[in-house]
Amino acid sequence: MQKSPSNIGLFVAALVIGCWATSITLLMQWHFSFSNPLVYVLMLVQMHLYTGLFITAHDAMHGTVSPDKGLNNFVGYLSTFLYASFWYPQLYTKHHKHHSHVHTHEDPDYHQGSFFAWYVQFIRNYLSIWQIVVMAVVFNILKIWIPQPNLIMFWVAPSLLSTLQLFYFGTYQPHKGEHNNQHFARSQRRNHLAAFFSCYFFGYHYEHHESPGVPWWRLWKVVKSNPR
Numbered sequence: 001m002q003k004s005p006s007n008i009g010l011f012v013a014a015l016v017i018g019c020w021a022t023s024i025t026l027l028m029q030w031h032f033s034f035s036n037p038l039v040y041v042l043m044l045v046q047m048h049l050y051t052g053l054f055i056t057a058h059d060a061m062h063g064t065v066s067p068d069k070g071l072n073n074f075v076g077y078l079s080t081f082l083y084a085s086f087w088y089p090q091l092y093t094k095h096h097k098h099h100s101h102v103h104t105h106e107d108p109d110y111h112q113g114s115f116f117a118w119y120v121q122f123i124r125n126y127l128s129i130w131q132i133v134v135m136a137v138v139f140n141i142l143k144i145w146i147p148q149p150n151l152i153m154f155w156v157a158p159s160l161l162s163t164l165q166l167f168y169f170g171t172y173q174p175h176k177g178e179h180n181n182q183h184f185a186r187s188q189r190r191n192h193l194a195a196f197f198s199c200y201f202f203g204y205h206y207e208h209h210e211s212p213g214v215p216w217w218r219l220w221k222v223v224k225s226n227p228r
Contacts, residue, residue, distance in 0.1 A: 009065040009215050013056045013075050020049040020082070027154040028146045039153060043161075046154050048197070050162035053083040055200040055216050061092050064215040084159050085134040086126070094126070099212060102175070103184030109171050118176075122167050169198050174205030183209035192220045 023046055032039050059065050060076030073088070080086035094108045101107045108125050111118040143151055174185045188195060188203035195201045201219040202208065211222050 007066055009059060009217075010071065010075070012215070012217050013059070013065050013079070016049070016052040016056050017075075017079065017082070020046075020053055023049055024154060028150050030150065031147075032149075032153075034149075043153055043158055046158035047161040047165065050083060050159050051165050052200060053079045054162065054166055055202060057083065057086075057088065057091065058095070058202075059215045060088075061095050062212050062215075064213060083162075085131045085138075087128075087130075091126070099209065102209065103179070110175060115172060118172060119164070119167050122171060123163060165199055166202075170202045170205065173203065181206065185209050187223065190223055192223075195220065195223075 023042075027042060027046065056065070057076050057079035060072050060079065063069070063072055065075045066072040076092070077088040080088045080091055098107050098109045103110055109122065111121040113121070139151060139156070142155075169188070173188065179185065183206055185206045185208075187206040188198070192201070195203050200216045201223075202216065204219045204223045207219055207222045208214070214222055
């Protein structure tokens with residue numbers, strides 16, 4: 001794990017988590033109609049914020065949230081739990097195994113198959129019975145006070161869609177097929193606006209593997225200085 005030289009990453013992490021918390025709190029109180037197109041727009045916004053939670057946890061795995069190791073890891077634990085009741089140490093181990101054994105049979109993120117088969121393998125590799133039980137318990141407790149449609153549209157659906165977003169832009173597109181570089185990775189076409197909205201610059205994946213100690217919010221600068 002790298003070590004962040006400043007607490008700017010902590011501010012960014014707090015901003016992402018705060019936006020997610022504010023959004024989901026307000027959406028849980030919204031009396032909406034399924035015929036309202038704004039419902040689906042806000043569901044996608046919430047999906048993007050869920051992805052932000054995971055990307056924040058990912059930064060923690062690389063030690064780029066805070067120079068204080070305890071605080072850095074706390075953000076990792078909190079972000080992964082809020083995302084989908086993930087156990088941070090398990091994700092930490094698997095993610096660093098991905099970096100150490102990228103594009104091999106020992107890489108937990110790699111699969112030689114179609115998009116759908118790879119996605120199923122990706123989910124099976126990270127999802128546990130423990131998570132499902134915890135989330136089911138939380139769902140059934142929350143629905144005592146929160147309408148079930150709100151929970152489904154703004155809590156369940158966005159987190160599930162977020163796994164597709166993360167998988168497609170952060171695993172499948174960068175690592176599929178053959179590669180002629182040491183990281184077995186490619187980056188999406190240089191467009192910083194599209195890169196942010198697609199997956200918090202995580203589509204600049206070659207640069208991430210080349211410089212894993214660079215947080216997501218600075219990846220675009222690495223790309224800018226890389227004459228590819």
